[in-house]
Amino acid sequence: MRIASTSIFAGLVLLVSLALVEGADAQRKPTVLLYDDNEALKEKRSDTNADGAFDEWVHYRDGKPKRAEQDSDFDGKVDVWLGYDAEGQPESQERDTNADTKPDQWIRFSNGRPEYQEDDHDYDGKPDVVIEYVDGLPSRREEDSDLNGRRDRWIVYRDGEPVTIEEDHSGDGKPDLRAEFLPGGVKSKELQDTDANGRFDVTVFFKDGKRSRVEEDTRNDGKPDIITFYELDKITRREADTNADGRFDTVSVYEDGNERRQTRDPDGDGKPNAIVLFLANGDREREQFDTTEDGLLDLDRRYQDGQKISEARDKNGDGKFDLFTTFAGKTPIRSEDDSNFDGRKDTFVDYQDGLRHHQEEDQNHDGEIDVAFDYEADGETLRLEQRDADYDGRFETAVIYSAGEILRKEVDRLGRGSPDRIEHWGEGVVLNVELDEDGDGKKELRNFFDREGRLEKQEQDTNADEKVDTWITRNPETGTERRILRDRNFDGKPDSWRDHDEAGLTTQLEEDNDYDGTVDRVVAFAGGKPASFEQDSDGDGRIDRRGTLDSSGQVAIEERVTGEGSTFDIKVAFEDGKKVREEKDTTGDGAPDIVTTFEGDKRASQLQDTTGDGKLDTSITFAKGVRRRQQRDTTGDGQFD
Known part of the structure; x- marks a missing residue:
């Protein structure tokens, strides 16, 4: 083998992957070429x-x-391994990206260009990214982005640029997000499956890389029912089909990305059923509704700082608001109503904690309040009712309730500031009524009624001392008197008792004339008229006066006990209340011995039994009450001598 330096074989230096740079650091090692015995290049x-x-x-x-x-990261460890085909073209590449000496990226080449690539991002030895190439450019990419062993991201390329990207966020193996791109990598559309049912229900359209329109299929029927429009990625308009009839019936208009107006026409008649206005900060400003679907906006709500402050209603559809309510947030404070639609408010309700507390009404529509109601804390149960029944500007009737039932009704008929009629109620019916009939501020009569509302009893104060001195019991069916008790000396105890029959005629009168608590005079009636009487005039418990009465109740005949015994020794006859005859039994033998007649309250004549033999033997005549003539029968023969 032979080793050569690049300074000797300058022509080979051109084959080196990195050319020598002029002025390179002096520490650079020269490229070393190793040759085999045949002087063929073996290693560089x-x-x-x-x-x-x-x-x-x-x-x-x-x-x-x-x-x-x-050693691509120059840490002294090999981290890239390349393989070449017979032609010397790259065939495969393995790469260690985390310096653990194990490859975690694998690339297969064809004709020197990438054909297939796998990446292991969690370094478990299993690829979680797969890239396919065509002509050296990526054509498809599949990823396991959450490293759970299942592919959840797919990218399709054209000419090396993404055409579509699909992602599976639900983990069901089906894409629930799909993005489509134009040449240059500009996103044109994005589809989303928001409920993971396998169908895309949201489509986002892009223009120049920014959202221009979003279509949503919230009912999963394959048709968009919400469309949102954007300019420069800011929302400008939104349309919605809220009733699935294929028409977009709700339209919202936006300014600077904030909703400013919303219009709803669910029935498709071209007339809005609702209009909602918003402030720039997103707070609701006003709402208008057609609640009766007659084409007229009959409900108008106003807001401040996002809270409802007022509401107006057109109850009869004449285009004019007739019910006005003010609010603090969702809680009503006061309402004013034009109940007869004459243009003037006549019913006013005040609320407490959102519930009706006080209500006033102008029932005759003269501009003056004539009925007022107060309610319990539940807003439904009446507590007090006041009425001006004669429309004179003052409440003369007040009805007090307890647990929703009438407890008492007070009437000031005379306008003195205090009631002259008070009704006491129980279980929905009048029990008794107090009356101030003379207007002196004191109740002199109290009537009691049975469950059917029939008068059955009365109490009276006849001397205005605010104490009952007369008690009357009546027949509820006929109203006639059954019994009358009176306190004639006003000591709080009855001293006169009058009884009546079913026809209401007096049958008997009992009296306590010395007020000792014992009856001392009894009058019997016949046909409702006084007939006779008995009386204990000295309070010893024995009858010492008795007699008969005329039809007017005056004494006709009266007998008296004047002596120590119980024998009636005086008998007096009256006509028209004047004494006309008097008989006296001075001896107690039961036979009169003095008989006197009267004319004009003066003695007219007198017969006497002077001897006690039972014969009247003396006659005296009077003139204007003065004795004028006297005759006697001294022999007892019946002749005056």
Whole structure:
């Protein structure tokens, strides 16, 4: 073997892969050529980076390269192995890219150009990238990008430039992303399978390398239902088919990449069912809706700082808003309503924590509030109702509720500022009613009703001392009185008891005239009229007065006990309330011994039994109450003598 330096065989130096550079570092080792015994080139050793160490070794056979080794990173270790065919053209190449002395890239050549390449990026000895070449240019590339042993990225080339790139992100072996490129490597289109069902549902179109349009098939029916347009990669417009009828019924317009206006026409009548406006920062500014699909925008919402502040509704479709509501975010604060569509608001509702709290109404549409409601915390249950029933500008009726049921109703009919009628309710019916009939601010009558609303009892205050002194029980079916109790001396205890029959006629009257708690006078009635009475006038528990009464209730005949015993010894007759006759039994024998007649409250005549024989033997006449004449029967023969 013979060794020659490049200084001797200058012609061979031209074959070296790296030519000597003029002024190279002095440490560079000269290229060494080794020959066999036949003086044929056997090996060439080169220092390609002039660091004083060989880093390329080419082995020859019959004057042509057979294999080669390289230290491409100049760390002193061989990391590239080349093989050549019989013509000396590269046939294969192995490369160690991570300096572990094991190849992790393999390239097969044809006619000196790459034909097939494999790369092992995780250095497990198995290729995870495969590249196919045509005429030395890549035609197809397959990758296992997540190094899980399955190919998930595919690239197709034309003239060495990518035409399509497909990727499988779901791991099902099917591409869910596909990019298409124009000559020069400019992306023209990208298809995406966003739900991993094997069908592309998003298509992105590019112009000059930037997005120009995105089509989305959200229903997977093979037809795009959302199209988004871009200029200079900024969105300018978006169209959507929201009801799958093949028409794009929702259109959004953008400025500087921000949505500024959205229009919806789902029924395809050419009239928008909704219009939404946005501020430049993306906050919602205004919304308009056609909620009845009559072609008119009948709901208008306004926003501030992204929060709803007001809402207007056209309830009757006349093109005029008649219900207005203000909001704090999603929570209503107040609403104003024109319920009769006359152009004037007549119903006003205040809200608390988003629930109805207070409501006022102008029910006769005169511009004045005549009904007001207050609600419990649930916004539905009534707590208080006030009404101006006669529209005089003041609430004369107030209804108080408990748990949604009427508890009390107060009416100020006289406008004195205090109720003159108070109804007490229970279980949905009136139980009793308090009345101030004379307007003095004191309740002098209280009516009680049964479950059917029929009057069955009354209490009265007849002397305005705010204490009940009359109690009346009635027949609920007829309304007639059954019993009346009275407190005539206003000591809080009844001292008169009047009973009635079913027809309402008085049958009996009992009285406690000395207010000792014991009945001392009883009046019996016939046909509803007073007929007779009995009375204990001295409170000793014994009847000492009795008699009959005329139809007007005046005494007609009265008998009295004036002595110590229980014998009635005086009998008086009355006409029209005036005494006309009096009989006295002064001896207690049961027979009158003095009989007096009266005219005009004065004695007119008098008969006397002076002897006690039971015969009236003395006659006295009076004139204007003065004794004028007296006659006596001294013999007992019945003749005055």
